[in-house]
Amino acid sequence: MIDVSEKMQSARQLLLITHPSVQANTFASYLSDLLQISVAVHNINKPLTHRLPKGVVVLFDIAISNKKLNGIWRDFIRTQADAPRLLIINSAQKYELYEMAQWPSLYGVFRHDDDESRLFDGIRAVLNGEQTAELSVMHPAMYAADNNTDADMSVPLTERECEILNELRHGATNMDIARALFISENTVRTHLYNVFRKLSVKNRTQAVSWANEHLRH
Numbered sequence: 001m002i003d004v005s006e007k008m009q010s011a012r013q014l015l016l017i018t019h020p021s022v023q024a025n026t027f028a029s030y031l032s033d034l035l036q037i038s039v040a041v042h043n044i045n046k047p048l049t050h051r052l053p054k055g056v057v058v059l060f061d062i063a064i065s066n067k068k069l070n071g072i073w074r075d076f077i078r079t080q081a082d083a084p085r086l087l088i089i090n091s092a093q094k095y096e097l098y099e100m101a102q103w104p105s106l107y108g109v110f111r112h113d114d115d116e117s118r119l120f121d122g123i124r125a126v127l128n129g130e131q132t133a134e135l136s137v138m139h140p141a142m143y144a145a146d147n148n149t150d151a152d153m154s155v156p157l158t159e160r161e162c163e164i165l166n167e168l169r170h171g172a173t174n175m176d177i178a179r180a181l182f183i184s185e186n187t188v189r190t191h192l193y194n195v196f197r198k199l200s201v202k203n204r205t206q207a208v209s210w211a212n213e214h215l216r217h
Contacts, residue, residue, distance in 0.1 A: 013037070013038050013040070013053060013055070013056045013057065014031065014032075014035070014037050014038065014039045014040070014056070014057050014058075014059065014123070014127075015039075015040050015041075015042060015052065015056055015057070015058050015059065016028050016031075016039060016040065016041045016042070016059045016061070017042050017044050017058060017059065017060050017061060017073065018041065018042075018043075018044055018059075018061035018064060019043070019044055019045075019061070019064045019170060020041070020043050024041050025041055028040070028041045031120075031123070034120060035120070035123065035124060035127065037127065044060075044061065044064060044065060044069060044073075045069070045180070047072050047073065047076050048076065048080065050080075051080045051081065051082065052077075052080060052081040052082070052084060053082070054082040054083050055082070055083050055084070055085070056081065056084055056085070057084075057085045057086075057087065057123065057126050057127055058077065058081075058084055058085065058086045058087065059087050059089050059123070060073060060086060060087070060088050060089065061089055061090050062088050062089070062090060062091050063089075063090035063091070063092055063112060063166070064090075064166055064169075064170070066163040066166065066180075066181065067159060067163065068181070068182065074102060074103055074104060077103075077104050077105060078104040081105070083105075084104070084105045085105055085107045085126050086103060086104065086105045086106050086107060087106075087107055087108045087109075087110065087122065087123065087126060088100075088103065088106065088108070088109045088110065089110045089119065090110070090111075090112045091109050091110065091111050091112065092111070092112045107126050108122050108126070110122060156198065157195065157198060160181070160191060161191055161194060161195050161198075163181060164177055164181070164188065164191050164192065164195065165195065165207060165208070165211040166211070167180055167181070168204055168207060168208050168211070169208050169211055169212065174188045174189060174192075192204075192207075195207055
């Protein structure tokens with residue numbers, strides 16, 4: 001991972017909060033070259049212990065977050081950042097407007113299937129001091145029902161089951177999931193049983209394959 005303390009020194013700064021991976025660092029390097037800006041990557045599971053510099057633009061990868069992490073990072077951005085500008089990326093779920101309104105200094109939301117050019121143009125606009133979109137403008141595209149949704153997408157997974165699917169995607173064991181979500185291993189097994197039943201899959205590999213195909217996380 002890139003050391004945030006070393007990278008967050010220039011006047012124009014971008015902080016990518018996501019899961020540590022080769023892909024994340026490659027994406028950060030690409031952004032840095034494309035936008036000619038200092039880009040730091042930080043592990044979403046390890047909230048920062050120091051204040052962010054004034055005017056930092058934060059890219060928050062909501063696809064690999066969960067309800068608890070969302071709350072932790074909302075509080076951090078609200079209390080430990082000076083005039084931050086937040087962009088949520090890789091959104092796959094359909095959120096209620098009030099849920100998005102809880103995020104402080106939110107300048108835009110980008111879906112997992114948005115064109116790269118839209119994301120890059122949005123980041124560039126925010127870096128230049130522009131507001132990408134008001135929540136009321138984003139609402140129709142972000143939260144309206146998709147008439148072309150596949151039948152499999154109607155599977156009624158709960159928020160907790162979606163969180164567990166996300167953990168599975170990163171190779172987490174039952175113990176890892178229990179620790180990450182602050183629940184017991186027995187509860188994890190119960191949730192997994194329900195997920196497998198709802199998705200009509202037989203094992204973790206098939207569940208992850210379904211998530212990759214339908215949740216795009």
